Amino acid sequence: MSGGVTIHVIVNGRARDLEVDVHALLLDVLRDGLDLKGAKRSCDTQVCGACTVLVDGLAVSACTYLAVEADARSVLTVEGLAEGESLHPLQRAFVEAGAVQCGFCTSGMLLTARAMLAENASPTRDDVLHYLRGSLCRCTGYRKIVDAVLAAAETVR
Amino acid sequence: MSARPLRVVGQPVPRVDALEKVTGRARYVTDLTVPGMAHAKVLRSPYAHARVKRVDATRARALSGVFAVLAGADLTWCDPYYGPAYRDRPVLAIDVARYEGEPVAAVAAVDEATAERALELVDVDYEPLTAVMTLEEALAPGAPLVHAGQPPAGHFADLSTLRPQPGTNICHQFHFARGAAAAALTGADVVVEDAYRFPSVQHVALEPHAVLAAWDETGALTLWASTQNPYSVRVELAKMFDVPLARIRVVVPHLGGGFGSKTYAKLEPLAATLARVAGRPVRLAASIPEAFQTVRRCASRVMLRVGFRRDGILVAVECDADYDVGAYADIGPRVVQKGTYTATGPYRVPHVRLEARAVYTNTTPGGAFRGFGVPQLAWALESLFDVAADRLNRDPVDLRRQNFLAHGEEFAPGDTPIDGKLEESLSRAAEAIGWTRASAADRGRGVAAMLKASVAPSVSEAIVRLHADGSVTVLASAVEMGQGARTVLAQIAAEVLSVPLDRVTVVQPDTAVTPYDQTTSSSRSTAMTGRAVQVAAEDVREQLLAIAAPSLGLAARDLALADGAVVAASRRLTYAEALALRFGMSGGELIGRGVIAPGRTAAPLGGSTPFWEMAVGAAEVSVDEETGAVRVERYVSVADVGRAINPLTLEGQDEGGVVQGLGHTLLEEMLYADGHLLNGTLLVYRVPRADDAPPELECRFVENADGSGPFGAKGAGEGSLIPVSPAVANALARLTGVRLRELPLTPERVWRALRARSSRT
Numbered sequence: 001m002s003g004g005v006t007i008h009v010i011v012n013g014r015a016r017d018l019e020v021d022v023h024a025l026l027l028d029v030l031r032d033g034l035d036l037k038g039a040k041r042s043c044d045t046q047v048c049g050a051c052t053v054l055v056d057g058l059a060v061s062a063c064t065y066l067a068v069e070a071d072a073r074s075v076l077t078v079e080g081l082a083e084g085e086s087l088h089p090l091q092r093a094f095v096e097a098g099a100v101q102c103g104f105c106t107s108g109m110l111l112t113a114r115a116m117l118a119e120n121a122s123p124t125r126d127d128v129l130h131y132l133r134g135s136l137c138r139c140t141g142y143r144k145i146v147d148a149v150l151a152a153a154e155t156v157r
Numbered sequence: 158m159s160a161r162p163l164r165v166v167g168q169p170v171p172r173v174d175a176l177e178k179v180t181g182r183a184r185y186v187t188d189l190t191v192p193g194m195a196h197a198k199v200l201r202s203p204y205a206h207a208r209v210k211r212v213d214a215t216r217a218r219a220l221s222g223v224f225a226v227l228a229g230a231d232l233t234w235c236d237p238y239y240g241p242a243y244r245d246r247p248v249l250a251i252d253v254a255r256y257e258g259e260p261v262a263a264v265a266a267v268d269e270a271t272a273e274r275a276l277e278l279v280d281v282d283y284e285p286l287t288a289v290m291t292l293e294e295a296l297a298p299g300a301p302l303v304h305a306g307q308p309p310a311g312h313f314a315d316l317s318t319l320r321p322q323p324g325t326n327i328c329h330q331f332h333f334a335r336g337a338a339a340a341a342l343t344g345a346d347v348v349v350e351d352a353y354r355f356p357s358v359q360h361v362a363l364e365p366h367a368v369l370a371a372w373d374e375t376g377a378l379t380l381w382a383s384t385q386n387p388y389s390v391r392v393e394l395a396k397m398f399d400v401p402l403a404r405i406r407v408v409v410p411h412l413g414g415g416f417g418s419k420t421y422a423k424l425e426p427l428a429a430t431l432a433r434v435a436g437r438p439v440r441l442a443a444s445i446p447e448a449f450q451t452v453r454r455c456a457s458r459v460m461l462r463v464g465f466r467r468d469g470i471l472v473a474v475e476c477d478a479d480y481d482v483g484a485y486a487d488i489g490p491r492v493v494q495k496g497t498y499t500a501t502g503p504y505r506v507p508h509v510r511l512e513a514r515a516v517y518t519n520t521t522p523g524g525a526f527r528g529f530g531v532p533q534l535a536w537a538l539e540s541l542f543d544v545a546a547d548r549l550n551r552d553p554v555d556l557r558r559q560n561f562l563a564h565g566e567e568f569a570p571g572d573t574p575i576d577g578k579l580e581e582s583l584s585r586a587a588e589a590i591g592w593t594r595a596s597a598a599d600r601g602r603g604v605a606a607m608l609k610a611s612v613a614p615s616v617s618e619a620i621v622r623l624h625a626d627g628s629v630t631v632l633a634s635a636v637e638m639g640q641g642a643r644t645v646l647a648q649i650a651a652e653v654l655s656v657p658l659d660r661v662t663v664v665q666p667d668t669a670v671t672p673y674d675q676t677t678s679s680s681r682s683t684a685m686t687g688r689a690v691q692v693a694a695e696d697v698r699e700q701l702l703a704i705a706a707p708s709l710g711l712a713a714r715d716l717a718l719a720d721g722a723v724v725a726a727s728r729r730l731t732y733a734e735a736l737a738l739r740f741g742m743s744g745g746e747l748i749g750r751g752v753i754a755p756g757r758t759a760a761p762l763g764g765s766t767p768f769w770e771m772a773v774g775a776a777e778v779s780v781d782e783e784t785g786a787v788r789v790e791r792y793v794s795v796a797d798v799g800r801a802i803n804p805l806t807l808e809g810q811d812e813g814g815v816v817q818g819l820g821h822t823l824l825e826e827m828l829y830a831d832g833h834l835l836n837g838t839l840l841v842y843r844v845p846r847a848d849d850a851p852p853e854l855e856c857r858f859v860e861n862a863d864g865s866g867p868f869g870a871k872g873a874g875e876g877s878l879i880p881v882s883p884a885v886a887n888a889l890a891r892l893t894g895v896r897l898r899e900l901p902l903t904p905e906r907v908w909r910a911l912r913a914r915s916s917r918t
Contacts, residue, residue, distance in 0.1 A: 037188040038181020042363045043839040078181035091179040095171045098805040102639025103178030104363040104413030132847040139639040141812030142847040
């Protein structure tokens with residue numbers, strides 16, 4: 001069954017009325033409808049975290065999240081993480097720590113970490129490891145990503 | 158001109174593409190769109206082996222929004238076969254499907270949903286055939302043949318001597334010998350031998366394969382492809398479509414990981430074929446399950462016999478290795494012969510007999526994967542080294558040290574002398590892991606070493622352009638896939654031309670623009686492409702000096718480059734001034750050219766490796782005796798890299814190599830049953846997560862500037878992965894006394910081994 005519905009959603013701080021199919025996935029609406037390509041499609045099964053965005057501050061897998069569920073909610077993608085030209089402390093920490101390699105997992109990692117810091121401003125290394133269980137990286141070996149998240153947490157505090 | 162201290166090379170500068178990646182602006186193939194673009198979907202064989210009797214696409218073609226439906230029988234207007242070793246792989250199955258997941262038909266449609274609906278309307282009649290799923294089945298007498306005839310050879314010089322065994326599933330045999338191994342083993346005081354198995358594993362680059370193909374009105378083809386070697390893709394397509402190389406353009410945007418999975422043509426031939434028939438651009442974006450149906454690491458069974466004298470001197474190695482290359486050879490034959498050629502590892506071995514076979518099976522094609530055949534052999538050799546140390550009552554570190562090849566010693570006649578100091582890597586790894594200190598009662602430690610050749614002969618070319626404002630463009634075709642090639646190339650050019658890093662732009666690979674580079678693999682980009690960039694930048698430097706010399710009234714040899722200017726004792730001429738002198742106006746540019754092409758040699762594989770990649774790993778593990786779960790608590794990797802052009806990106810690459818190595822060591826294995834792959838999705842195929850990585854992980858480097866690459870660098874990036882399995886297994890053996898010979902070291906396997914040990918005692 002298909003059919004269009006209008007959802008009202010705030011994307012990266014901007015209110016939008018979007019016409020979407022009832023079965024459309026949030027990931028496709030963001031990437032194809034709004035040209036926000038930062039969230040990546042990879043496993044399609046909520047395992048890898050490459051498509052992670054924040055909905056009302058909570059990390060969700062946009063690959064398995066219906067766009068209609070975002071109605072009347074606020075969505076943050078990696079494109080909305082920086083404030084103008086000023087990078088978010090997480091983004092700066094990722095650059096400086098060498099936590100970015102191919103970059104395909106990076107936007108999901110950043111948003112997952114941001115959701116964690118909103119919940120827990122002083123995470124331990126184990127807290128970070130636990131939180132990142134839903135975010136796969138095949139390049140870095142994770143150490144530099146965890147270091148970057150911990151460094152950013154200090155900056156944010 | 159005297160040598161000046163390095164300014165940019167050797168610095169842990171952040172990667173040049175970090176900003177676009179943390180802001181989500183970096184574009185990968187699936188982020189690109191072109192007007193009129195169609196979307197492709199692929200119908201794949203549900204059988205491991207089946208005759209494709211009929212493909213009826215009538216209903217699919219009739220569906221609104223469908224632009225093209227193709228099956229193998231439709232491909233009469235092009236050469237439908239491709240492959241780098243053998244041209245054995247059809248774009249779509251022709252008459253026979255040889256593995257589960259082989260493309261049988263494909264659709265291009267207005268959107269993905271329509272393409273998927275059209276696939277459901279394609280009717281295929283299959284006649285299932287008996288499949289051979291394992292090495293044992295494929296090698297059994299009278300086994301069904303995966304390929305009935307003899308496919309034509311591909312396009313590589315080092316594979317010009319492919320030796321298939323007609324009438325069997327053996328598609329290539331490799332043989333190498335020196336001395337008299339059998340006699341030496343008979344005379345050896347201690348002989349250790351066993352068969353070691355390595356599983357099929359998938360790369361799981363987070364970005365699955367993707368291609369966007371477009372033919373223009375003149376019949377020229379452009380592809381935006383997730384490939385590690387655009388030039389190999391180009392030559393395959395030129396042959397298929399009988400189009401001049403110059404009319405095929407392969408552009409490579411950011412790559413979401415490669416690890417070997419994106420070497421050589423993968424989905425590019427299918428996307429290009431569909432685009433031609435559809436008459437419009439076509440995007441083909443694979444899913445992760447489709448990546449499992451595209452390429453994997455070659456599983457192996459390695460029988461190794463290693464003989465020592467009583468005093469610990471290694472005298473002989475015999476190796477019989479079988480590699481499962483799957484349904485199509487891909488680059489498997491080279492994996493097999495290059496891997497087996499270095500089966501003796503970094504050791505001095507006077508008597509050697511090495512045999513290897515590449516074996517077709519009805520499984521996903523096996524190809525390149527970080528380590529390229531060496532992890533399979535190092536797993537066997539480095540495990541047996543520890544077994545031998547026990548038998549000889551020797552310390553495993555000392556026994557390795559005693560037998561290492563020395564710096565400058567020949568690995569094989571005609572090949573490159575050893576260009577690093579293995580004992581230095583080993584000593585540093587042993588010290589860092591605390592080898593000589595007692596470990597906690599519940600911890601065990603193990604070490605392993607590796608040596609790997611890079612592909613040879615191979616070619617890299619580069620162009621460096623100095624513009625009128627003193628900024629620099631580097632044209633080179635090393636693909637940035639996360640390893641940091643773009644950053645390292647920029648650092649090299651910035652160093653030679655003495656400009657800040659942010660004045661250098663490295664253009665993304667584009668065969669219409671950036672010059673030839675054989676492949677981004679084999680750990681070769683820093684050493685080979687980087688060297689080509691260095692030579693091209695030096696070419697620009699020489700041109701600058703020649704322009705400036707008369708103006709400054711000095712000989713070119715008395716001048717140097719510093720801070721964007723040609724300088725002599727007290728005088729300086731900026732690059733802008735030099736170019737204005739040269740061109741008589743504020744335009745023009747200097748163009749430098751670098752070509753690295755060592756050519757063929759008398760070395761056993763037809764070319765001498767440009768460097769040896771060497772590394773040592775040391776692991777400290779614990780095991781839960783109740784569950785058999787092994788945990789790597791600490792891991793140290795020491796790689797002999799000559800010089801770390803960028804220690805930050807190199808460290809990241811090696812840390813990633815260790816954790817990827819832990820994948821096939823503890824977690825990963827593609828499992829087949831009844832002809833079906835059981836775990837080809839990330840729901841059930843477990844790759845390492847953040848909490849699987851060792852809590853303490855250190856990657857260090859030996860830097861003696863003794864490599865043939867720029868500033869004494871050698872290749873790196875594969876070395877950290879290769880010792881992981883044997884280092885962990887050796888640590889487990891020292892902790893528990895159990896020795897496993899099959900990867901991964903799953904809790905079940907370890908638990909059973911522990912239980913068997915307990916019942917013996």
